[in-house]
Amino acid sequence: MDQTVSLGHLLLEWGPDFWLPALAAAVIAYFCGCFNGAVIVSKYILRDDVRNHGSGNAGLTNFHRTFGGPLTAVVILCDVLKAVAALLLSAALFRHFMFDGANILTFAKYWAGVFCLLGHMFPCMFHFKGGKGILSGGTIAIMIDWRVALVVWGGFLILTILTRYVSLGSLWAGASFPFISWYCYPDPVIVALAFACGGLVVWQHRGNIQRLLSGTENKFSLHRKHA
DSSP, rough: OOOOOSSSHHHHHHHHHHHHHHHHHHHHHHHHHHHHHHHHIIIIIISGGGGSSSSOOOHHHHHHHHTOOOOOHHHHHHHHHHHHHHHHHHHHHHHGGOOOOOHHHHHHHHHHHHHHHHHHHHHHGGHHHHHOOOHHHHHHHHHHHHHHHHHHHHHHHHHHHHOOOHHHHHHHHHHHHHHHHHHHOHHHHHHHHHHHHHHHHHHHHHHHHHHHHHTOOOOOSSOOOOO
């Protein structure tokens, strides 16, 4: 795709007419992200908040380790659909800003991705204590570009299968996301948003990095742990 038109130049040129839908997209994406499947299922269906167990994280891995069962699929569905909704709604808000040579819809997806991840990680209705953004982030990668998804998901699956450390695969996903985005969309605005997405994921895994280095990180198992 032609990259001769700078998104940064266009954002300044459009001014308030552009930033109003941008603000709306950010708010919508954030609240989509706040719809945390692990918390909703554990707290309101199982009556046992997942954040009170295991790592204390409100994510898919901790939910599976703690509860397991078919409700894990509900958590997956929630985290996937909220990312899909966030990016599709953002793209719809930006459609009338189409301009030859500018990746406006790509910008819309990255923009929504940042705020969807913020909502997932720091949900205002759940005391800002959410998940680490891997499943939602992986869905965002798929919706942005198959090349981005291939690098992110390919590395994640290879590392997770070989080492059984979900966190190691997750760190690859977060760290590789901005660089493959840079390769596919070498626009400063998109690259900045990609680094924001990837940085959030890596930051949320800082505790896992410490445990990996100390050799105390839990390995993934298809079977949940029993009390």
